[in-house]
Amino acid sequence: MxxxxxxxxxxxxxxxxxxxxxxxxxxxxxxxxxxxxxxxxxxxxxxxxxxxxxxxxxxxxxxxxxxxxxxxxxxxxxxxxxxxRGRAAPVLGLDVGPHRVTVGVSDLAGRKLSLVRRSGPGWTAQELLGVIGEVINEALAEAEVPAEDIAAVVAASPGIVDEHTGRVQLVPSVPGWSAIDLIKHVRGLLDCPVMLDNDANLAALAIAAARGGTGTLLAVQWGERLGAGIVIDGRLHRGTGAAGEIGFIATDTDDVINPEDSRGPLERAVGSEAIAALGRQAALDNPKSRLAELGGEQLDTADVFAAAAERDPVAQAVVQQVARTFARALAPSVLVLDPTAVVIGGGVARAGAVLLDAISDQLRLLTLNHPKLELSALAEDAVVTGAMRMALDEVWQRKLPTPAMTSTT
Amino acid sequence: MxxxxxxxxxxxxxxxxxxxxxxxxxxxxxxxxxxxxxxxxxxxxxxxxxxxxxxxxxxxxxxxxxxxxxxxxxxxxxxxxxxxRGRAAPVLGLDVGPHRVTVGVSDLAGRKLSLVRRSGPGWTAQELLGVIGEVINEALAEAEVPAEDIAAVVAASPGIVDEHTGRVQLVPSVPGWSAIDLIKHVRGLLDCPVMLDNDANLAALAIAAARGGTGTLLAVQWGERLGAGIVIDGRLHRGTGAAGEIGFIATDTDDVINPEDSRGPLERAVGSEAIAALGRQAALDNPKSRLAELGGEQLDTADVFAAAAERDPVAQAVVQQVARTFARALAPSVLVLDPTAVVIGGGVARAGAVLLDAISDQLRLLTLNHPKLELSALAEDAVVTGAMRMALDEVWQRKLPTPAMTSTT
DNA sequence: GTATTTACGAACGCTCGCTATCTATACTGT
DNA sequence: ACAGTATAGATAGCGAGCGTTCGTAAATAC
Incomplete structure (x- = not known):
């Protein structure tokens, strides 16, 4: 007994x-x-x-x-x-985007065993599930890890994720995606704990791990959409589940969030699409500028930053405006969080120093302690890396006997 | 050996x-x-x-x-x-303000043994040290606790506090205060660990403890100045040391922080003085309003809220404007932190539902998850209570044997 | 080939916590 | 009033684990 x-x-x-x-x-x-x-x-x-x-x-x-x-x-x-012995409990990270599925398999020691990426032009939710299965198998084969060895899986999805139920809210890009129970599906493929989290959160985790040490990190993912992850002393801050949704910060004194709209004011103002639109307008207004030369009809976000890097005043003005809007939106959070560093990743981060310096200048005017402002070194692998990292944390927390006392109440 | x-x-x-x-x-x-x-x-x-x-x-x-x-x-x-046995290790909390010194002595179990408050009209830094000593002795006597029994002291000071050195920066109200080493002084009186922290932080700690449970709390102290404390799952978030400085959030699209000025844009816009000024102006413009009747020449912040509570449209317009400015300033942080609750304390909190509802209405337009918005139940004791709380935490952390493994990296 | 250094392996003694048993104390029912 | 019962406290024996000490193995240095 x-x-x-x-x-x-x-x-x-x-x-x-x-x-x-x-x-x-x-x-x-x-x-x-x-x-x-x-x-x-x-x-x-x-x-x-x-x-x-x-x-x-x-x-x-x-x-x-x-x-x-x-x-x-x-x-x-x-x-x-x-x-x-890394193979004792390998883990799998999964990054699901509307046009891209990435799967990484990692050692227990954090060594990357394989990384498989597949792109496609806008899958449906059902197709996506199929692709996920294929890519997982491919990654497992490449890593030479049998499926039943995987000890934990973390999946990244855009949108707001409910940590416990594993449901996704607010996903614009894939129709029917929020109705899918991704966790259940993956657990059908791999019999182990499966967790789901926001992609910005996981990217933040990866960046924090790469930077090392303690402190507070605000990691911004800046592409078509804008999100941020907050890592405090190595641990994610989730709030009630929707922390870091900087895309919904108001930029104008009359802005209001429209619950129907899946994009927020800041995204509409400085998302990569908006930047391109600003660039096109500026090119139209200044047809002789370097910006107009570079971009032509289908002027891109990259063109704006390229022209600005070449000191085209028209493009520089656009960058200035973007930086100003972004910095003004972010400054209150920087004051409140007082982070050690702010790291910018995502597509727009490819802009490089041009944008970073402009933001830095603006932010300096609006904050007390000026955090380090950096570009993410991880580029597009950040999310998968973060997913693997979180899966590893899960395994360790489960396997390392509890730190003695974690009573209730 | x-x-x-x-x-x-x-x-x-x-x-x-x-x-x-x-x-x-x-x-x-x-x-x-x-x-x-x-x-x-x-x-x-x-x-x-x-x-x-x-x-x-x-x-x-x-x-x-x-x-x-x-x-x-x-x-x-x-x-x-x-x-x-509460007397085994009583602790002392100290709240030092420009016009008021408060000292509380608490049980190991969290029971308040004594609470002594003394007010005065603007002491100098030197006088303040003397007063602190007197009030401490008074509180010890009332609690019937010998000075040598005190196991920990936490002192609260306005301004930004460096956790480690114990120095205070950015204190406007008491000339020469930042030059004083309060920790050293108190340790001269009581031979035990002495810690120093920001008053808004400690108030937040007290409020979080009173509310109980886990989650993220954003506790705003709203008086002449504006500060906030962030408590995440029972633990204070300090950032690099200046977290929660919401008083410096820009309110206007052209606002810029002036490092020389000890007050920030939001404080200048909606601090209690600013509210009174807005009220006075409104009363001048509308001499027949209830607001003008109530307030007269030396119209006060309280008068504004009183008139608004009586449905005076002029006063209501002022409250509306204040609420709007405050909500717009706070909304980005609410989006980023996604707190469980936002609690408002400090002098302005006495305004009650009039202000709270107006803020709530505005905040609802600007955030995704709408946190609970509450008034602090602790009133002016919040800071001392938080100081005692933190001292207690310190004692427990020291006395309860370490949770096994806390190695270095 | 011997001395030295370093690491592995085994035996002993100590402390601690758990199980089981026995004693102490107060309420309850006849 | 007295026996019965239920709960709490004290004691003995057992098992498990760690730390100390000693002996042995395997390499290098002279």
């Missing part, structure tokens, strides 16, 4: 804690292999304890043993070294 | 963990006393373990024993009940 009370504290919990401590120490130094002596030092445990834990973890498949490596020749008997 | 590595895991750490679990269980149900059987249930530990832990905690003075209480008559041998 074992009561089955997990979480109470007997000596077996002590063992679990210590094993977890060892595993955690190995994880922290991944992918570098560690000697037992180093583990002893890092965990503060006694050698036999660590040795026993390592044995256990080797048996369970979490660690792998390395032969004494050639380079590390020193005095005395060579030490056995262990490292994370 | 004990290596002194605390944090590693022997059986003695197990004991510490379990003792902490018991103490934590008692704390959670404070101030209600608990029977040992209840502790067994809540901690999941065995009875002898709990009994031993209780003995230890009784010896150490953290718990006190209650006789079997009269009301609780039931079958069987009456149980011994234990509760937190």
């Amino acid at each position: 074992s009561k089955g009370t997990v979480g109470g504290g007997g000596t077996t919990m002590l063992r679990r804690i210590n094993v977890a401590a060892v595993l955690d120490a190995v994880r922290r130094s991944a992918p570098a292999p560690l000697r037992v002596a180093e583990l002893v030092e890092r965990t503060g445990l006694a050698r036999p304890t660590v040795a026993q834990a390592v044995d256990e973890l080797l048996d369970a498949g979490w660690l792998q043993q390395h032969g004494p490596d050639s380079a590390d020749r020193s005095l005395g008997r060579p030490a056995i070294r262990v490292s994370l | 004990s290596k002194g590595t605390v944090g590693g895991g022997g059986t003695t750490m197990l004991r510490r963990i379990n003792v902490a679990a018991v103490l934590d269980a008692v704390r959670r149900s404070a101030p209600a006393p608990l029977r040992v059987a209840e502790l067994v249930e809540r901690t999941g530990l065995a009875r002898p373990t709990v009994a031993q832990a209780v003995d230890e905690l009784l010896d150490a003075g953290w718990l006190q024993q209650h006789g079997p209480d009269s009301a609780d008559r039931s079958l069987g041998r009456p149980a011994i009940r234990v509760s937190l």
Whole structure:
């Protein structure tokens, strides 16, 4: 009649804690292999304890043993070294966009095993499900990971995502997408925990992980639409579920959110489409400008920034206006959040320094502590990377025995 | 030659963990006393373990024993009940304003033991230090707590506070205040950890604690100046140190922050002084209005709201304008943070429903998820209460053995 | 080939928590 | 008033785990 009370504290919990401590120490130094002596030092445990834990973890498949490596020749008997066995629990990240599906498979140690991207011209919701399945299989094959090994999946979807039910609201681009239960579908393909989150959130997570360290990060995804993810000390801030929806910030003193419209005022004002439209108008008004030369009839967002980079005053004026509108919209949030850094990603980020400097100048006039303003180094992989990252976090949180006390109330 | 590595895991750490679990269980149900059987249930530990832990905690003075209480008559041998011995580690909260010093002493269980307030007409920095000392002694005497028992102190100061150095920047009201090392001074009076924080932050902490539960809270302090504190799942968000400075949000499309000016655009637009000024102007323009009647020459902020509550259209127009400006300034942050609730405190909060409804109407037009909009129930005690709360958190975090693993990177 | 250095492995003793049993105390029913 | 019962507290024995100590293995240095 074992009561089955997990979480109470007997000596077996002590063992679990210590094993977890060892595993955690190995994880922290991944992918570098560690000697037992180093583990002893890092965990503060006694050698036999660590040795026993390592044995256990080797048996369970979490660690792998390395032969004494050639380079590390020193005095005395060579030490056995262990490292994370990444294949123990690989994870899968999924980025679903209206025109593109990306799947990444990652090591337990965070090494990317495969990354498969497929583009297409506007799928229907049903077609999309099929494509997702195919791309997942492709990525698994490339990573040489059997489907049943996958330990966790995180999927990214545009729109506002309800963390718990896994439903998506407010998706404009794919008709019928919000009716689909993506989580259920993926769980049908891969029998493991599946989570769904906003793409801007996941991109933010990836960027935060890449920058490392603590602090507050505001990561803006700026393309046709505008969204932002907030990461505070490594953890996502979700609010009640719709945090970071900067696209709906009002830009004009008379702006009002129209619940029917899936795009917000700021998106309409400075989304990539709007920038292109501004550029076209400016080109029409100044037919002799470099901007008009570059762009022609189907002038693009990129043309605007290219012309501005070449110091065309007409294009510079457009960029100035965009930067000003964006900075004025973002400044209140910067004041309130006081982030360590603001990182801009997404399609518009390709504009580069031209835009960044203009925003920086404007933001400096409107804030107290001026956060670092950067461009995302991850480009289009940010979302998948963030999804894999979150899946990894999930696995670790599940496998590393609970930090002792997480009572109710 | 004990290596002194605390944090590693022997059986003695197990004991510490379990003792902490018991103490934590008692704390959670404070101030209600608990029977040992209840502790067994809540901690999941065995009875002898709990009994031993209780003995230890009784010896150490953290718990006190209650006789079997009269009301609780039931079958069987009456149980011994234990509760937190609040006097084991009382804490002190300190609210320093330009015209008022407030000191509160609190139980370990969160019971208020004393609260002393002293007002004066604009002290100098030096005088202020003297007053602080006097009021602290008064509060200690009233609480019947010797100074050396105080386990932690948290002081609240207006302005932006550097958490680590304890220095204050940007304080307008008290000349020379930012040069004072308040922490050092208080530590001279009371030999214990002393922390300093922004008053809006601490008020937010108190309000969050009063509301209970998790989620994101945006607590606005609205008086002559405007500040806000952000509490996410019970923990303060500080950003790089200046989070929540909503007073500096631009209200006009041409507004710019002037680093020389200690007040920001929003404060100048809707701070209590500005509201009074708007009221006076409106009264001049409409001498026959109820507003003009009520206020006369030295028309006050309160008069504006009073007249508006009596449905005076002139006053209502002023309130409408204030609400609109405030809501437009706050909306971006509400979109980004997506808080569970927005609570308004400070002097202007006395306006009541008139203002709240007007803001709510405006905010509804500008946000996606509409947070609950409430008035602070704590009134002027919010800051001291929050300071005591934070001091308590500090004590608990220090005394409850660390949750096992908090290694460095 | 010997000495030295480093790491692995095994045995012992200690502390701790859990299970089970026994004693103490007060209410309840006849 | 007295026996019965239900609940709480105290004690003994058992098992598990960690830490310390000692002995052994495997490499390098001289």
